[in-house]
Amino acid sequence: MATDYDAPRKNEEDASEDSIEELKNRQTNRQAPVVDEDETETAEGFELPGADLSDEELQVRVLPAQSDEFTCASCFLVRHRSQVAREEGGQLFCTDCEG
Template identity: 45%
Template sequence: MAADFDELRSDVKESQNESLEAVKSVSAPDARSVVRELDVDDSGEAGELRGGEILTDELTVQVVPQGEDEFVCQSCFLVRHRSQKVEVGGQAFCRDCEG
């Protein structure tokens, strides 16, 4: 008698069915319960906002204009020193982007 080696053994079929039933019987969390769990902070109380500081300070940045010995790479748009400049097709690229 020829044996079908592709067919699952009966004990394997039964264990697959049992495990499938076990998975189906487990109650999976719904989206709302996950959100509720995430809303509860470490103290266990929901609804409290975690404090972020409100800053009234102003950020001051000094902008330095591009120097005569600098250029802007046409690929990464960083300001580079002219020693990094490589011209390809009339456009300036830095050595990192040129390759």
């Protein structure tokens, strides 16, 4: 909160009266409206663990291999070329699997 140092100072009586009035105003302003929310509608959007998803179809867009990437022959993660630790028989291994 910004303080105006050029404003005239209030004595203790004025400060206590103002603060009580401000508190009353703040209490009336803070009351939030009551929200009627249907719990069943809200719950329909959640998927429970172990739910039957056999009729759902997953759509994934697979990007082609980039020139600066390789797939580690050990952990099968796509890594940047700077993480190649060794090459054996045409297969590349990352620095994490090397150690």
